[in-house]
Amino acid sequence: xxxxxxxxxLCFPATERNREAIGTVLEPLLPAAGxxxxxxxxxxxxxxxLQQRFGPSRPGLRWLGSDPDxxxxxxxxxxxxxxxxxxxxxxxxxxxxxxxxxxxxxxPVLMLCINMIHIAPWGATxxxxxxxxxxLGPGGLLVLYxxxxxAAVPTSPSNLAFDASLRSRDRRWxxxxxxxxxxxxxxxxxxxAGRWPMAAHNLTxxxxxx
Numbered sequence: 628x629x630x631x632x633x634x635x636x637l638c639f640p641a642t643e644r645n646r647e648a649i650g651t652v653l654e655p656l657l658p659a660a661g662x663x664x665x666x667x668x669x670x671x672x673x674x675x676x677l678q679q680r681f682g683p684s685r686p687g688l689r690w691l692g693s694d695p696d697x698x699x700x701x702x703x704x705x706x707x708x709x710x711x712x713x714x715x716x717x718x719x720x721x722x723x724x725x726x727x728x729x730x731x732x733x734x735p736v737l738m739l740c741i742n743m744i745h746i747a748p749w750g751a752t753x754x755x756x757x758x759x760x761x762x763l764g765p766g767g768l769l770v771l772y773x774x775x776x777x778a779a780v781p782t783s784p785s786n787l788a789f790d791a792s793l794r795s796r797d798r799r800w801x802x803x804x805x806x807x808x809x810x811x812x813x814x815x816x817x818x819x820a821g822r823w824p825m826a827a828h829n830l831t832x833x834x835x836x837x
Contacts, residue, residue, distance in 0.1 A: 635705035637670035637698070641742065645826065646676045649741065649772055652823045652831045653677065656768055660687025661736030664762075666723060666755065667743035668692035671703025674739075678712055691731070693721035723751040723758070734764040741772040744808070745790075748799040752808060760815035763836035769817055770833045772825070775805040783828040805832065 657663070665674045671692055678690045692703045700718040707715065721728050723743070738759055744752045759769040774786050782790075786802060793800040809819055809832075817834035825831055 635698075635701040636709060637672075637702040639670045639672060642670065642672040642676070645772070645829070646673055648825055649673065649831065650677060650680050652821075652825075653737075653739075653770065654681070656737065656770065656821075656833060657681060657685060657688065658736050659685055662689045662691060662731065662733050663737045663739065664731065664735040665690075665692045666721060666738060666740040667747075668694045668703050668718060669699050669742070671699070671706045671718070673741055674703065675706045675710055675712060678707075678715075679710060682713065688736075689715065691716055691719065691735075693719040695720060695722040723754040724748065725754065728758060728762075731762065734762055735767060736764070737768045737770060738763065739770050739772075743773070744771065745773055745793060745802050746800055749803075752803060752811065756811050756815040756817060759812075759817055759834070759836065763817075765836055767836040768820060768833050769812070769836075770831065771808070772831045773829055774802050775808070775830050775832070776802050777805045786828050805830070808832075809834075 668674055674690055674692045681688060692700070694700050694703070697720070700720065703718045719729055740755060744755070755769070763769065774789065776782055776790075790802040793802070812819070812834045816837045818837050820833040820835040823831040
């Protein structure tokens, strides 16, 4: 991929499959200006796609990625260079489980977390809600995407198999109950603001800072 650092780019196949649908859900939720913080950015492909898609219509938004893995942070930076995206701050080394995060300089208007809480300990979800309560200003949004378990909705065979596979790899992992996630969010003054069924038995859910 050349000598300009693009060889650090990672490609996660799921990103290309779901990014447009995620963007469609986010479009009416995004304000005109402010900081959008992505947690667990992974390869960085989602954040770069969203900046490309919404940058022209919402030039006042600032896009900031984060990930505890240095290879993922390098991939995000490399994708941004490859796509000639406007300059932005370097990805942050944020761990949802950590008690302290670096100063962001301003409260985010939206925090985005895609496909993370089921491949992390429950403490990561707790940290996400705790930091969401602390960082988001009134009306700010926390948006999650991924597979969930729901008491009133039959779980698909593919998600049951996925859950079993995750738990066999790490007993702390697994699909989360949406009811438990929502209860935790509400304890942190994050109230439900939307639920959108997505392809492949995933959901996008949003919580608004009260």
